[in-house]
Amino acid sequence: MSRARFASSVFLLSALLALLLGLVALPDWAAPLRPFWLALVLVYWLLEAPDHVGLGAAFVLGMAADLVFGTLLGEHALRLLVLAFIVQRFRPRLRFFRIGQQALAVCALLINDRIVSVAIRVFLGEGLPPPAFWYSPISGLLLWPFVVIAIDLARQRGRHAT
């Protein structure tokens, strides 16, 4: 697949969808459980298409997230960069994990991401977040298999159509 075609493919769609899902209003009890959709999607593409998606893509996605979520410009970018780097480091191993193990690894990545996020916040002098802040990796763990299946299906359909 050429670079241009890849850019217009499922990758962009899934990233856009992840941004939208991050915005959709949830009821109060569910809000702390909102998974970091963008991270899930990014991890998928880092594992599946490493020659198209790398640190650069992570940075660009992060900037887009910062603009959309109204955070400091560069905050999401930094978090996704750290995430992308770790995934790249362990890609050969992660790639051949079974889906359950992979979900656990993703959960660990998301917890690490929360720690990075807290570090940024403390550095900016905003203090520690409430305990509910730490619930979100759990939903990431549970949703990982579904994200993989959904994007796999979308890619297969895309391939058949062309």
Add this chain to the structure above:
Amino acid sequence: MSLSSNSTLRFSETQASPLRLLAYMALALALMTADVRGAWLAQVRQQAALLVGPMYWLAAAPSRLLRFAGESLQGRDQLHGENQRLRDALLLSQARERRLAALADENRRLRDLLGGTRGMQLGVRLASIIDVDLDPGRQQVVLDLGANDGVAVGQAFIDADGLLGQVIALAPGHATALLVTDPDHAVPVQVVRSGLRVIAYGTGERDRLEVRDIPQSGDIRVGDALITSGIGGNFPAGFAVGTVTALRQDESRLFSLADLKPAAAVAHAHQVLLVWAQRAAAEVGPPSTVTPERDSGEPGQP
């Protein structure tokens, strides 16, 4: 597709390189500092807002649908009851407002007699909060009015019960606003009972504000209501901010801290009013003897 010709080479290519990571991280950190320190990135945000606006609209679609469905599925009785209740409430507030108008009139006349400043009037505008959740670490909301509707940065907005926050960024079609509960938010307030002037800070929790550095001699008690004092000019005076729920000593034991429960329904507000102070349009009451060139500029008006 990733299994193309030179797959052995590819493994070495895609090995994570710390150098590139460092370069990108430096870039991200530089952007963050620039965003904290300077204002020039506001331009970037403004441009990007054109793209972000449609996304907010899309993301709010599900809850819009839900609300619509909820409204159209409500029974006739329920709607009738609600209508009745609203009509009663309107009647009550109209009566109250008429009394207030009389008082405001009297107040203005007295001020004129004193030859003091010309009365400030309240400009109001109805807006609604677009149903999207921004980053939970920052207490921000998106309003459906923007620069095209005459909204200006710094305008306060309220719900029926009290102060909600202020506008911090503008796009043509929407505006981003900071809630009173954001850790970066501070509002000058006044204790209704004693007149003590203090500052209420956000805490990052949706149901708690904090007043710091109250002198030990300060007259404040649990249960006291706090309203905006109007000092600083950003917030028109007299809007309810919260009630004191607890008082404690701070670490130095020289000052006390008060916890407030916000008066407004911060987590559930949907319809809000943008408010700002503007010069009174027409002089009411007896002609004043003060010089006539006061009509010059209206800097406060957006």
